Amino acid sequence: MDNARIEWGDTIRSPKLLEDDSTMKFEVVVANPPFSLDKWGYDDAGNDPYKRFHRGLPPQSKGDYAFITHMVETTTKDSGRVGVVVPNGVLFRSAAEGKIRQQFIEENLLDAVIGLPSNLFYGTGIPAAVLIFRRNKADNQVLFIDASREYQNDKNQNRLRQSDIDKIVATYQARETIDKYAYLASFDEIKDNDFNLNIPRYVDTFEEEQEIDINAVQAEITQLESELVQVKLEMAGYLKELGYDG
Secondary structure (H helix, E strand, O other), X not given: OOOOOOOOOEOOOEOOOEEOOEEOOEOEEEEOOOOOOOOOOHHHHOOOOOOOOOOOOOOOOOOHHHHHHXXXXXXXXXXXXXXXXXXXXXXXXXXXXXXXXXXHHHOOOEEEEEEOOOOOEOOEOOOEEEXXXXXXXXXXXXXXXXXXXXXXXXXXXXXXXXXXXXXXXXXXXXXXXXXXXXXEEOHHHHHHOXXXXXXXXXXXXXXXXXXXXXXXXXXXXXXXXXXXXXXXXXHHHHHHHOOOOO
8 A cells, every 4th residue: 555644643532634624534444443441532522523422422431432433433424334343342231332332223334243253362352243334235234243153273362264254254245144153133123122232132053952862862771781781790700710709
């Protein structure tokens, strides 16, 4: 990238990428912000000169939705997209975060929720998710993908294999329900769940236990008991030959 511009600053308190007294707008915004950062700039956000927090202020002790909001607000109005890595608490925490999350969904900005394996990132073992936001969506549905169980377990860190990544991408592009892996939820379904985005509410990964054939188990027990009697008789014969009559 020949025309890259890199700035060092405070994204929330003093964004550096500005244009005409507003934040610059981009087609694609991606980031892995610090998880649940406290002291993220709550005291300044209420008077934000760029009006980014019109959906409400995130809690003072957790800045996840401050970064998410900033990213969404810096996308182009017609075709902007956002990909952001978040801790799973972002999906279901209530109060101020719940209200902001609800507004994103009601504005039809949330496109997909992708659950990732735990112990994937250095410095934290907690599970995380990727939220995909998209302006001017073709529908009002949200795709949920549970990719948390498909990974390579290395010595100190889990990692996504190329096949795992390819499956996530293909599923996102197909935008279809896949048994025990993905679910395309309607707005009404999410509303009925009080705008809670916890993935197990939508993707059922429960594996039914194999039905036990009681008659077969009883027959096997009877067979084993019969074999045990025979073994005991043989052992008694060997002991008698050795002079141990008991």
